[in-house]
Structure formats: structure tokens, C-alpha cells
Amino acid sequence: MKFCNAAAECFVPDGKTPEQALERTTHLAFGAHQDDIEILAFHGVLQCIYSRDRWFTAVVCTDGAGSPRAGAYADYTNEQMQETRWAEQRKAATVGRYSAAIQLKYPSSAVKDPANRDVLKDLSAIVQAARPTVVYMHNPADKHDTHLGVTVKALAALRALPRNARPEKVYGVEVWRGLDWMQDADKIALDVSGAAHLAAALLGVYDSQIAGGKRYDLATLGRWRANATYFESHGVDTAQHCIFAMDLAPLMKDDTLDVADYTLSYISKFRDDVKGRLEKFRPK
Secondary structure, eight states: OOOSSTTOEEEOTTOOOHHHHHHTOOEEEEESSTTHHHHHSHHHHHHHHTOSSOOEEEEEEEOOTTOOOOGGGTTOOHHHHHHHHHHHHHHHHHHTTOSEEEEEEEOHHHHHOTTOHHHHHHHHHHHHHHOOSEEEEEOTTOSOHHHHHHHHHHHHHHHTSOGGGSOSEEEEEOSSSOOTTSOTTTSEEEEOTTOHHHHHHHHHTOHHHHTTTOOHHHHHHHHHHHHHHHSOTTSOOSOSSEEEEEEOTHHHHOTTOOHHHHHHHHHHHHHHHHHHHHHHTOOO
16 A cells, blocks of 8 residues: 555554455544544454454554653653554554554644645545445544544545445444434444453553543543443443444435534434423423
């Protein structure tokens, strides 16, 4: 694979060529930063890790230079932080038995720039080579600008594929904004029960974030547990850990759908639900 950014890399844990790794890929995830993949696409990792015919590939778009740092990493330069985060992502790919981990290593500014075509070209090259059936990305209601930059470009790359080559399932997953506000009938609940040990191992790889001041490991597993428990108020828990996602597959089927309008339709449903419930109990 040749990418627009000459610094980009494709790490294949089992030694296959990048082309072979992408050709066998069935589950593909797009993330902004190192460690985003393991949060938003753990369901995909779990679907593939013990399978002989399903393979998971991670695509990380940024270089990790702007990461917050404290403790043992407080004095790290941007260059040192980048090298550390790249190594952590490779380690996660090994632990999770990924088909490949592609790190495009763009600055966040490039990912967020609507006029930047290089990021889009690289994402398009990846989806052209992989032709996955399942895709995970940041949800379009996420509050992190870099996350949204990745999602908008990833959707554009997927929508550039011929209609019959587009993925069957596309999930917009919670990271920097939970999706518990979505109507239960609309949200996709990805059951990841029974694998907390694997999630902890993958998230624990990112020592530069955990020791550096962000307990993503505890927060992520806590959210997944809370999702499972608070999903249904009148029934016992049917899952131990659950990840919520927005269904983005309709955007693959209808090119006239606008991403913003599609996302706002869910927000409108939330608004109407809150308004309707309050009005129902208004004193007469």
C-alpha cells in the first residue's frame, strides 16, 4: 500500500503482506487516535479474534502528537509521544490479533480540514482494497472535532464505492459522547459480555494515556456496564457489557441522505420524547 503521507505505516502482526491483510479483512474500523479503535470497535475485535474466516483491521488517522501527558510522560516531546503511541497501537494489534493496524499519521489539523484530500484518498484506497462487510467509526454526534473529521471523511470514502461493494453494516459508536440518549428502538446495542479481560488487556496497552492522566480503561468498561444495566428499566440485565452505536447503514443505501440531517433526526426524536413525557405528566 502506498499512502499520500510517506510516514504512514501498515503493521501486520502475523507477517502477511499489507495487501493480503486488507484482502482478508471483513471488519474495518476508523479511529482518530491511538486507543480510539479499542474503545469504539471492541465489538469488531471480539467478532474476529477467535474466528478463522473473519479478520479485523484498524485504521488510525492521526499521529498522536497532541496527546495530553502527565506523570511519567509529562516531559515527553511531541516526537517521543508519537513514537510511544505508535508502538502502543502495534502492541494492541498484536494482543487483539488484528489482520492489520494502519496508522496514517496525519496531524489533527489535516483530518479536520474539509479541503484536505490526502486523508480522503488514503481512506478510499483502504476501503477499495479491503471491501469490508462491517465498519465501525466515531458516531456523527460525537463532540470531538477530530473524531468528526474522521467520520465525515470515512463516510465519503465508503460512499464512493460502487453500491454493491459498500459494507452491509456501518456503526457510529460512542466515545466522546455517549449514545444512551437515543431511543431504545433506534440505538444498536452491541453485546460484548464475557470479554472484560480482553478489553482490559487492549485498553491497558495504552500506558501513555493511563499513567499520563486519563483512565480510559476504567471509564470505558464502566460505561459499557452502565449501558447494559440502564438499557431496560423493567427487566433484569440481559448483558454484562454493552456498547451503543448509531446505525449508519442507511447512508450506504441512499446517497441523497445528508449526514447532518440524518444525525439530527435522532436528536429530534430525543427532543420529542422528552417533551412528550413531560407534557403527559403536566398537572391539569
